[in-house]
Amino acid sequence: MTATMDPARLEQVLAEEEERYRRRTPRSAELAVEGRRSLAGGVPLHWMGNWPTPYPLFMGGAAGAQVTDVDGHEYVDLCLGDTGAMFGHAHPAVREAMIRHARRGATAMLPTADGNAVGRLLQERFGLPLWQLATSATDANRFAIRMCRLATGRDKVLVFAGKYHGSVDETHVVDVNGRLEPQPGVSRNAVDFDRVSAVVEFNDVDALEKALAGGDVACVLAEPAMTNIGIVPAVDGYHDALRELTRAAGTKLIIDETHTISTGPGGYTRAHDLDPDVFVLGKAIAGGIPAAVYGMTEEMAGTLTDYTRKENHGSSHGGFGGTLVGNALTLHVMRTVLEEVMTPAAYDHMIGLASRCEAGVQEVIARHDLGWHVTRLGARCEYLFAPSVPRNGGEAKAARNPLLNATLHLFLLNRGVLLTPFHSMVLMCPATTAADVDRHTAALDEFVGTVLA
The missing domain is CATH 3.40.640.10 (Type I PLP-dependent aspartate aminotransferase-like (Major domain))
Structure with missing residues (x-):
């Protein structure tokens, strides 16, 4: 029997994760208030407000596959600027x-x-x-x-x-x-x-x-x-x-x-x-x-x-x-x-890690009988909340679950893993490591276990 995600349980976990986020990010909270005084929507690009956080996470710095926020927390960056930093930060x-x-x-x-x-x-x-x-x-x-x-x-x-x-x-x-x-x-x-x-x-x-x-x-x-x-x-x-x-x-x-x-x-x-x-x-x-x-x-x-x-x-x-x-x-x-x-060697490394990520996500899906699927496109992976690969955009849209997506992303962010905010896309760069990939897989498994508990 395929496991199902109870919306009420998702709402509960989301509220818990929002509170956890607030406790972890006081400096981001201060900068968010400051930003609203001069920037429309409080950010220089409105997309930056689309993360599933109570207020934006402010970046302090980034290098390789890591981002550090203004409160000093480090994150494995699997978003990579929504592909803009696909070859790593500050290469x-x-x-x-x-x-x-x-x-x-x-x-x-x-x-x-x-x-x-x-x-x-x-x-x-x-x-x-x-x-x-x-x-x-x-x-x-x-x-x-x-x-x-x-x-x-x-x-x-x-x-x-x-x-x-x-x-x-x-x-x-x-x-x-x-x-x-x-x-x-x-x-x-x-x-x-x-x-x-x-x-x-x-x-x-x-x-x-x-x-x-x-x-x-x-x-x-x-x-x-x-x-x-x-x-x-x-x-x-x-x-x-x-x-x-x-x-x-x-x-x-x-x-x-x-x-x-x-x-x-x-x-x-x-x-x-x-x-x-x-x-x-x-x-x-x-x-x-x-x-x-x-x-x-x-x-x-x-x-x-x-x-x-x-x-x-x-x-x-x-x-x-x-x-x-x-x-x-x-x-x-x-x-x-x-x-x-953008060398063949860099791509070999990135694609190899994306394959590792694909296998790890598939293992989580199978272990919990989620009825999801994961697809890989070279150095990029994505998991959708439907059992089979969509044939077109209409089928992919039907598989979306905004509440599940928001709860998942905030849960992972609070455990030091950044995904692209708009969808569950995972991208590798030349600086990404096997440990980074495994950290994401472990956090995803923890999320599923928490929501299904």
């Missing part, structure tokens, strides 16, 4: 690169030799021939969409239900009984979804083919495997069908690897021989400095360069870029990350 090579180049100036609206090196390294690693930079994956996705619209003369962007591609307005869409509406909690922001958006379930070839049949979709924007709703792997043959159908429809394909870079040094795209028109990667690519890249085919690069070509000694803004995009400091650090940090 020595990254730290030295930042210091080294800070002495030479950060930005000057001039190219550098590091930029040429970064372009070559991105070519070699991910396979796309030509590259540009952005300050975030959100912006890279915006620029990629703009290129696809220019190349096709179409407006619609097709995404998959449950996706996440940053704060791109056209992607914040859900299908409600055949009507396209803003996803819950997101403003419409003057977007005419019927004109500029389309949404289907992941892994549904028939729905994809039907959505593309009208010939009005400029691009499909896709993660190789869904990650933000919980890991939803692509079924066998889906990516072949996705590429075949988009080509037949004259639709461009953008692959967003911002989370799936956990797969390996060349991402899911290189590991599974995907062939996108545009490739997007952000977060971890510059060791935590805000940065993203987007690679493109020769054809797409031609669209971009034709559109942004300067004429009559004028400028060529074209709606792409930003003043700090491609700055010298970021490029120097990104080069260091590509050459010295």
Whole structure:
């Protein structure tokens, strides 16, 4: 018989853990009060208020796979800045690169030799021939969409239900009984979804083919495997069908690897021989400095360069870029990350520990007969509160349990283990150890035993 989590018991444990948190974090409590005097929501980014804590946990410092809060408590960090610190906090090579180049100036609206090196390294690693930079994956996705619209003369962007591609307005869409509406909690922001958006379930070839049949979709924007709703792997043959159908429809394909870079040094795209028109990667690519890249085919690069070509000694803004995009400091650090940090050896270590984590979580699930499952995507693991791997975002959403998730996360946090606040994702970095993984497994087992007692 599958064990069930009693909501009343969860509420009781959550209340106990909230009180324990308050006792442990008096300095964070003081800073939370101070923050509300000048910051909307009390934090510089409202997401930082989404942890299941009575008030935010304030960071004191971080190194490797460890975070220390302002009250002096140390945590195994399995969130890693929601992938932004996937290669560890204050990595020595990254730290030295930042210091080294800070002495030479950060930005000057001039190219550098590091930029040429970064372009070559991105070519070699991910396979796309030509590259540009952005300050975030959100912006890279915006620029990629703009290129696809220019190349096709179409407006619609097709995404998959449950996706996440940053704060791109056209992607914040859900299908409600055949009507396209803003996803819950997101403003419409003057977007005419019927004109500029389309949404289907992941892994549904028939729905994809039907959505593309009208010939009005400029691009499909896709993660190789869904990650933000919980890991939803692509079924066998889906990516072949996705590429075949988009080509037949004259639709461009953008692959967003911002989370799936956990797969390996060349991402899911290189590991599974995907062939996108545009490739997007952000977060971890510059060791935590805000940065993203987007690679493109020769054809797409031609669209971009034709559109942004300067004429009559004028400028060529074209709606792409930003003043700090491609700055010298970021490029120097990104080069260091590509050459010295995102190495095959680092991935071997990270993936090996993720396999250890997957086995440990599966053992806890089996021992307590929980009816959950765990899925691994390279160096990333995720457990969902359903017995089988979801086929699409709708199934993954149905498996969510906000009360269980909040109680679990706060319980683990109080025992020195940080998970990504939005879902039960566990990520390894090169500094993560087997002891760190086992600490998480033991805390998870303790949580289950406590709630089922």
